[in-house]
Amino acid sequence: MLQQAPSAAFEPDVVVVGSGAGGGMAAYVLTRAGIKTLVLEAGRDYDPVAENSMLKWNHEAPLRAGSTPDKHFGYYDATANGGWTVPGEPYTVAEGSKFRWWRSRMLGGRTNHWGRHSPRFGPYDFKPYSRDGLGMDWPMSYDEVAPWYDRTEKLVGVIGANNGLENHPGSSPGVLLPAPKPRITELMIKAAANDLGIPCIPSHYAVLSRDIDDPHVPRQACFNASPCGRGCAIGAAFQTTTSLLPMAKATGNLRIVTNATVTRVLTGADGKATGVEYFDKAGKAQVARARVVVMAASACDTAKILLNSKQGGLANSSGQVGKNLLDTTGTNVRGHIPALESRPRYNEDGLDVAHLYIPWWLYKEQSAGKLDFPRGYHYEIGGRFGAPGASLPLGGMEDGYGASLKEDARRYYGAQLSYTVRGEMIPNAGSFCELDPDVKDKYGMPVLRFHWKWTEHEIRQIAHGIKTAREMIARLGGTVLTPDRPPEEAIEDGGVIIHELGTTRMGDKASNSVTDTFGKAWDVGNLVIVDGSVFTSNAHKNPTLTIMALAMRSTAHLVERMKKGEI
Amino acid sequence: MSISRRVTLGWIAAASSTTALLGCDSQAPKSPKVGRWEDVALEPLTAPGYGQDPNLVDPMVPWPLTLNPSQRETLRIAADLMLPADAHSPSAGTLHLDAFIDEWISAPYPVMQADRPLIVSGLAWLDAESDHRFGKNFAQASDAQRREVFDSVAFKDKVKPDFVRPAEFFVRLRALMLGGFYSLPEGMKDIGYMGNTPSTGEYPGPTPEALAHLNAALVKLNLKPV
Numbered sequence: 001m002l003q004q005a006p007s008a009a010f011e012p013d014v015v016v017v018g019s020g021a022g023g024g025m026a027a028y029v030l031t032r033a034g035i036k037t038l039v040l041e042a043g044r045d046y047d048p049v050a051e052n053s054m055l056k057w058n059h060e061a062p063l064r065a066g067s068t069p070d071k072h073f074g075y076y077d078a079t080a081n082g083g084w085t086v087p088g089e090p091y092t093v094a095e096g097s098k099f100r101w102w103r104s105r106m107l108g109g110r111t112n113h114w115g116r117h118s119p120r121f122g123p124y125d126f127k128p129y130s131r132d133g134l135g136m137d138w139p140m141s142y143d144e145v146a147p148w149y150d151r152t153e154k155l156v157g158v159i160g161a162n163n164g165l166e167n168h169p170g171s172s173p174g175v176l177l178p179a180p181k182p183r184i185t186e187l188m189i190k191a192a193a194n195d196l197g198i199p200c201i202p203s204h205y206a207v208l209s210r211d212i213d214d215p216h217v218p219r220q221a222c223f224n225a226s227p228c229g230r231g232c233a234i235g236a237a238f239q240t241t242t243s244l245l246p247m248a249k250a251t252g253n254l255r256i257v258t259n260a261t262v263t264r265v266l267t268g269a270d271g272k273a274t275g276v277e278y279f280d281k282a283g284k285a286q287v288a289r290a291r292v293v294v295m296a297a298s299a300c301d302t303a304k305i306l307l308n309s310k311q312g313g314l315a316n317s318s319g320q321v322g323k324n325l326l327d328t329t330g331t332n333v334r335g336h337i338p339a340l341e342s343r344p345r346y347n348e349d350g351l352d353v354a355h356l357y358i359p360w361w362l363y364k365e366q367s368a369g370k371l372d373f374p375r376g377y378h379y380e381i382g383g384r385f386g387a388p389g390a391s392l393p394l395g396g397m398e399d400g401y402g403a404s405l406k407e408d409a410r411r412y413y414g415a416q417l418s419y420t421v422r423g424e425m426i427p428n429a430g431s432f433c434e435l436d437p438d439v440k441d442k443y444g445m446p447v448l449r450f451h452w453k454w455t456e457h458e459i460r461q462i463a464h465g466i467k468t469a470r471e472m473i474a475r476l477g478g479t480v481l482t483p484d485r486p487p488e489e490a491i492e493d494g495g496v497i498i499h500e501l502g503t504t505r506m507g508d509k510a511s512n513s514v515t516d517t518f519g520k521a522w523d524v525g526n527l528v529i530v531d532g533s534v535f536t537s538n539a540h541k542n543p544t545l546t547i548m549a550l551a552m553r554s555t556a557h558l559v560e561r562m563k564k565g566e567i
Numbered sequence: 568m569s570i571s572r573r574v575t576l577g578w579i580a581a582a583s584s585t586t587a588l589l590g591c592d593s594q595a596p597k598s599p600k601v602g603r604w605e606d607v608a609l610e611p612l613t614a615p616g617y618g619q620d621p622n623l624v625d626p627m628v629p630w631p632l633t634l635n636p637s638q639r640e641t642l643r644i645a646a647d648l649m650l651p652a653d654a655h656s657p658s659a660g661t662l663h664l665d666a667f668i669d670e671w672i673s674a675p676y677p678v679m680q681a682d683r684p685l686i687v688s689g690l691a692w693l694d695a696e697s698d699h700r701f702g703k704n705f706a707q708a709s710d711a712q713r714r715e716v717f718d719s720v721a722f723k724d725k726v727k728p729d730f731v732r733p734a735e736f737f738v739r740l741r742a743l744m745l746g747g748f749y750s751l752p753e754g755m756k757d758i759g760y761m762g763n764t765p766s767t768g769e770y771p772g773p774t775p776e777a778l779a780h781l782n783a784a785l786v787k788l789n790l791k792p793v
Contacts, residue, residue: 070617070619188781191788387750388754399722401649
């Protein structure tokens with residue numbers, strides 16, 4: 001267990017709100033720089049070793065470990081006290097909007113179960129407005145962030161390979177860990193994709209294919225078993241509870257308090273942050289004072305806390321707190337492939353994650369005006385001899401009963417492919433969160449009310465993603481299993497891909513953004529934001545790696561300012 | 568044969584919860600009969616689920632099971648017919664798929680509670696249909712007679728109008744039984760799932776045999792072999 005008894009002698013220089021990707025990285029950088037750091041986590045303490053269910057079988061759990069409202073991603077998913085609802089902490093959705101908000105209430109937050117897909121943003125992704133006039137540019141270039149990607153990837157441990165493709169930048173030599181061998185299904189997808197002029201390359205995931213030695217927190221290479229979403233007791237699949245947090249603790253400069261739900265950032269007469277107010281496990285209000293407050297509560301919770309901190313919102317002179325809420329577009333197309341029927345069995349678990357993926361590839365066509373939508377998407381591909389659970393996917397090919405049904409199961413098992421579209425959403429005025437005027441949570445604080453809108457950009461992009469996936473399935477002689485719905489229906493609701501971003505975006509001036517390039521609030525010099533809320537745009541590339549790289553960069557900058565005595 | 572601890576717990580719960588049974592004699596209104604199908608009205612379940620922070624190391628089913636012994640017997644027979652013993656694995660009935668289906672439809676969650684009336688009504692339909700045709704219920708019918716009942720609902724595109732609803736029941740029951748059966752050790756062995764087994768060193772990837780099969784398939788599709 002990482003939590004230590006509160007000590008009166010421990011007076012933090014910095015209080016970090018949240019222990020997930022951003023908060024874990026901030027704590028790591030601060031404590032290693034000798035700065036006393038207090039991490040407040042709203043959820044309970046969590047020990048991924050003592051509580052691990054890595055090799056348990058589906059049949060050992062209720063309902064064959066299938067999805068329920070209590071455990072949406074299945075019984076063994078490493079989400080504690082969370083999901084689409086959190087007791088006592090409701091949210092509302094404005095009429096006409098559809099939005100869902102995934103939260104967890106545990107040490108390490110959502111890093112315990114996340115998908116671990118870790119592509120870098122590229123040069124285009126930091127300057128989207130300059131390229132197509134939509135959204136806003138980031139206040140820095142890719143080149144300024146690249147060294148932080150290298151450092152983050154090295155620290156986190158990322159498998160993959162450089163590919164030389166446009167706007168899919170490589171890592172410096174020696175940074176990436178070797179990519180695992182592709183599965184049969186992935187090789188088949190690649191063959192058809194390449195034939196259609198579509199790349200299919202080793203994917204980047206925060207999973208170790210080699211041991212990482214650390215005197216305090218050694219992490220083992222993946223042992224080629226167990227879904228990463230269950231959490232990883234051997235430290236192969238990255239989560240802060242097996243890496244950044246224990247590494248930070250080893251410095252002696254870290255204190256963690258769990259069951260500490262922050263409700264407000266406190267400020268003094270000079271407008272500077274003086275600490276935070278939180279509610280402890282007993283429901284009692286407490287105050288944690290510090291020279292600096294670092295926010296990493298997750299995009300929407302950070303916005304909520306800032307909006308609740310002051311009339312009109314703290315750090316909100318731009319009016320941008322809660323605005324520009326982003327998620328990733330998503331849909332899925334599945335196909336049954338006769339050529340994969342009755343194929344020879346082997347252990348296809350691999351590193352659990354997809355070993356190959358299809359990156360966005362139509363930059364030239366887009367520049368030439370041949371596409372009817374801006375920005376890109378990628379496919380996360382799937383299909384394997386998966387662990388049978390509450391359902392056995394046979395592509396609906398099974399029929400009848402008896403001996404022939406058993407033959408059907410053997411024939412059709414492992415013969416389906418899946419193409420999951422993940423695309424860029426552009427900020428729009430209809431997608432934001434604000435304080436609900438009526439509804440309050442169990443701490444008496446107004447809750448968030450979400451507004452959501454997809455625009456034609458996302459809808460057309462999804463249409464393209466569906467059409468192209470169907471073409472790839474057809475090229476393999478397959479049958480599309482997913483109903484052919486219009487893109488407006490096929491696109492997942494806002495929030496469902498669990499990539500909320502943008503609610504305190506960074507920018508080059510105080511009038512259009514909440515923070516500067518280093519996550520420093522324009523209005524409050526000793527308030528730094530290091531979670532996904534600072535994203536100026538949401539490239540289709542899954543955000544957590546970038547959250548961590550920016551958290552490392554912003555916290556290193558904060559350390560410099562503190563060492564210079566600026567704050 | 569394997570009886571997991573989970574299943575055993577289910578049995579204990581079933582033995583202690585016979586009062587929770589609600590069957591055809593429920594007071595709730597019934598929908599019009601189509602053929603021998605009748606929607607059985609059931610009172611909602613009130614047992615809690617396992618919550619948002621259950622014990623992952625030592626899982627257990629907290630809700631009581633709700634089917635009566637006769638429904639369980641019908642299910643067990645149906646399971647044996649659905650997935651009979653062969654050279655590769657035992658029958659679904661001997662692997663207690665009736666207990667799994669009971670656990671499923673007794674779970675206080677929306678998906679399972681949508682399945683519950685379908686399954687309970689379907690079990691009643693098996694008896695009613697069997698009685699209509701042979702003058703005895705499904706359990707008393709011969710193997711050939713039970714097959715006749717199954718044959719009228721089991722095959723795609725061959726379901727007559729009066730059997731549409733029973734066929735929905737059958738498709739759902741089959742899906743639940745496929746998941747329930749092949750997730751057991753005997754089922755995983757049969758179907759050839761070889762994972763959830765740690766190994767050191769690099770993931771070895773596909774076997775030469777698997778690669779040869781892939782390449783033959785790619786050539787047939789006029790795609791480049793790997």
